[in-house]
Amino acid sequence: MSDASVFDELPGDLMIWVLIVSELLVFGAGLAAFLAVRAGDPAGFGAAQDALYRTGAGVNTVVLVTSGALAAWALRLREDARRGAARLALVAAALLGVVFLLIKGFEFAGKAAQGIGWDTHPFFTFYYLLTGFHAAHVVAGALVLLLVAWKDTPRNIEAGAAFWHMVDLVWVILFPVIYLLR
């Protein structure tokens, strides 16, 4: 098999896959650094992690994977020439992104009310950095979904949905490492 045919096998534009791999490497390095620093102070990291609201983060996971399903469904609808339904699915996916951000906002506000900041403990430095950077991607992704709902060619929707799935993909790895591994 030639190189060209291997790359041709990838669904969507090659550049969106370059972006997905780049983001996975950036977040992956952050998560590996988080666990490496934790190895020097597991008790301190465990105590800090107990201040997190695991159930809320679990709900946010359900919200995000549901939003991802809607974005994937939108592409299939658009390919079936059901433009109106595809647009509705994209807007619904973006709205679930907003729900994710609201829950995340309550979580951050709760930490601030407890007097927990980024410099309280190294755990929270990583927590704010990684979850905050991910939340910034959710903001961008929700805007991209709305943009491709407006400019709704199948190619645009495929690229916008792929960006959203990358946000989803990062979260399903970030969530267990930051919130669940005790």
Next chain:
Amino acid sequence: MIRNPLLRAWTALIGLSLGSTLISLWQWPPGFAAGAGMLVLSFAWLKARVILSSYLRLDAAPFWRRGFAISLGVFCLLLLGLYLLPGLL
């Protein structure tokens, strides 16, 4: 059996997410915590594979699906090693 592949993927993701949250909320005896962590990371790897295969449609690109699965599997093993490191020191 769910026939729609997208709905099947979503159901699997919800099940794996709820499963890993429940595993984490359970009060495991100290000797079992490492096993619970292993399960949580295994679920994360499975969720990533579902998103890549179904949402990102790599099920139609077996070369890349395998490449991503192996790379993410190696990465999850690295995370598991770092997670278990304090018990080995």
